[in-house]
Amino acid sequence: MVMYRLLGVLGIVLLLSALAVIYSKYYSRLVFIEIQKQERQLDNYEVEWGQMQLELSMLAEQNRVELMARDQLKLIIPLREKIIYIKP
Numbered sequence: 343m344v345m346y347r348l349l350g351v352l353g354i355v356l357l358l359s360a361l362a363v364i365y366s367k368y369y370s371r372l373v374f375i376e377i378q379k380q381e382r383q384l385d386n387y388e389v390e391w392g393q394m395q396l397e398l399s400m401l402a403e404q405n406r407v408e409l410m411a412r413d414q415l416k417l418i419i420p421l422r423e424k425i426i427y428i429k430p
Contacts, residue, residue, distance in 0.1 A: 411417040
């Protein structure tokens with residue numbers, strides 16, 4: 343009689359342990375899938391960051407700024423005699 347109770351309790355413990363392993367494996371897969379999604383998103387952000395850095399360096403080039411100032415704003419470089427230097 344005691345032996346059957348012990349086997350029953352051990353069977354329940356074994357069943358609960360198996361369910362815990364299944365849940366743990368399922369949860370770890372969910373976390374792994376989320377990590378993969380976040381890594382793909384990070385990769386996309388890094389590509390976008392690189393493209394923005396490239397665009398920024400292109401827009402900030404001295405030649406481009408000077409050309410735009412001349413063409414669009416009709417600015418010219420002043421004569422050397424007309425430049426006034428202010429000391430801090």
